[in-house]
Amino acid sequence: MTELNIAVLGAGIVGLTTVLELKKEFRNATIDIIADKFYDETTSFVAAGIFRPPTGDFGVNENVTRMWIKNSYSYWDNLKSSSDAEQLGAKEVCGYIFSKEYPHIVRNKYLESLVPLYRQATDEELKMCPGEWKYGSYFSTLLIDPTKYLKWALNKAKNSDINIIKKKLESFSEIDRKYDILVNCTGFGGKILCGDSSIVPLRGQICKVRAPWIQNFFYGDNDTYIIPSFDNVTLGGCRQYDSYNTEVSILDYQAIRSRCENLLPSLKKAELISHRVGLRPHRIPLRMEKEYCNVKGAKIKIVHNYGHGGYGVTTAPGTALNAIQLVKEMLSERSKL
Numbered sequence: 606m607t608e609l610n611i612a613v614l615g616a617g618i619v620g621l622t623t624v625l626e627l628k629k630e631f632r633n634a635t636i637d638i639i640a641d642k643f644y645d646e647t648t649s650f651v652a653a654g655i656f657r658p659p660t661g662d663f664g665v666n667e668n669v670t671r672m673w674i675k676n677s678y679s680y681w682d683n684l685k686s687s688s689d690a691e692q693l694g695a696k697e698v699c700g701y702i703f704s705k706e707y708p709h710i711v712r713n714k715y716l717e718s719l720v721p722l723y724r725q726a727t728d729e730e731l732k733m734c735p736g737e738w739k740y741g742s743y744f745s746t747l748l749i750d751p752t753k754y755l756k757w758a759l760n761k762a763k764n765s766d767i768n769i770i771k772k773k774l775e776s777f778s779e780i781d782r783k784y785d786i787l788v789n790c791t792g793f794g795g796k797i798l799c800g801d802s803s804i805v806p807l808r809g810q811i812c813k814v815r816a817p818w819i820q821n822f823f824y825g826d827n828d829t830y831i832i833p834s835f836d837n838v839t840l841g842g843c844r845q846y847d848s849y850n851t852e853v854s855i856l857d858y859q860a861i862r863s864r865c866e867n868l869l870p871s872l873k874k875a876e877l878i879s880h881r882v883g884l885r886p887h888r889i890p891l892r893m894e895k896e897y898c899n900v901k902g903a904k905i906k907i908v909h910n911y912g913h914g915g916y917g918v919t920t921a922p923g924t925a926l927n928a929i930q931l932v933k934e935m936l937s938e939r940s941k942l
């Protein structure tokens with residue numbers, strides 16, 4: 606039997622989750638991860654890590670989106686209940702979403718059918734935080750701390766004989782011909798590598814503060830969120846369309862702090878730990894696709910799995926499973942080569 610060689614491009618949350626699932630499926634294959642950035646250099650490191658899908662579709666249709674979200678939730682829920690939960694940074698969190706604007710903002714059709722608890726906020730709860738909150742929900746969901754998970758997943762990959770190759774790919778033509786198939790999880794890097802104009806940076810900035818008294822998450826209008834993690838609380842945020850700025854903006858920081866402190870005044874005494882900035886790989890729909898790519902007269906098999914926008918933690922496992930299904934299909938499509 607000939608040996609199967611697979612390369613996963615990208616070592617963010619999408620690439621690492623995909624590689625671990627691939628190894629389960631193809632135990633005897635040789636699998637490499639090729640990436641130029643790891644751990645704290647990735648966008649994944651910046652994420653607050655809350656499992657909160659968008660209210661609209663980001664797959665080709667609602668069924669696909671729902672399948673990704675359902676499979677992701679069950680993956681994270683299993684890890685949360687495992688003995689590694691603390692080490693990999695998965696736990697359940699509960700909290701509120703409030704809005705002064707529209708009732709639909711506090712509803713989420715995907716979460717409501719998935720999580721154990723999703724209910725309307727009571728009149729008393731609507732008065733809990735300053736502001737004239739008109740609509741609100743209280744729900745449970747999962748939190749995955751990417752700073753823990755990325756470390757755990759990379760170690761697990763190394764311990765599973767997955768080779769780590771640090772390299773920036775300028776084009777697919779640089780890929781070694783030994784690979785039978787590539788899985789492209791390059792996030793925002795897909796824009797340049799694939800010449801994909803559908804992918805747009807959606808700049809985000811957050812800060813981490815010390816506020817151990819905050820146990821619930823809180824969402825308000827205008828991208829305001831307060832999310833307790835393991836040893837810090839994330840304050841956010843912003844979504845700046847087509848911005849390539851990866852520098853910390855003090856103006857954004859001041860605006861974030863002020864919005865969060867208006868929502869929860871006790872945050873005024875929270876000590877600042879750090880700032881983080883990242884470019885979300887925004888693409889609708891996310892690219893989940895097979896491609897036979899012509900490189901110097903040869904055809905390379907590629908499965909694309911990138912463009913997770915602001916939802917890479919929420920959807921990495923579900924999209925990884927979908928990508929593996931496409932890998933299996935492509936490997937059996939010998940006639941097309």
Ligand SMILES: Cc1cc2nc3c(=O)[nH]c(=O)nc-3n(C[C@H](O)[C@H](O)[C@H](O)COP(=O)(O)OP(=O)(O)OC[C@H]3O[C@@H](n4cnc5c(N)ncnc54)[C@H](O)[C@@H]3O)c2cc1C
Pocket residue numbers: 614615616617618619620639640641642643647648649650651652653654655656657772773774775790791792793794795798808809810811842881882883884885886911912913914915916917918919920
């Ligand atoms: C402020 C902020 C808060 C967020 N909060 C959340 C949240 O709470 N929940 C949630 O679900 N999502 C959240 N997100 C979104 C989430 O961070 C992204 O969706 C996710 O990180 C995308 O992961 P990725 O693995 O696709 O990309 P990345 O983490 O960017 O990884 C891409 C990988 O590809 C490699 N690569 C790219 N191009 C090349 C190349 N040419 N050659 C070699 N290697 C290459 C990189 O080196 C890197 O290893 C947030 C994002 C931001 C910015």
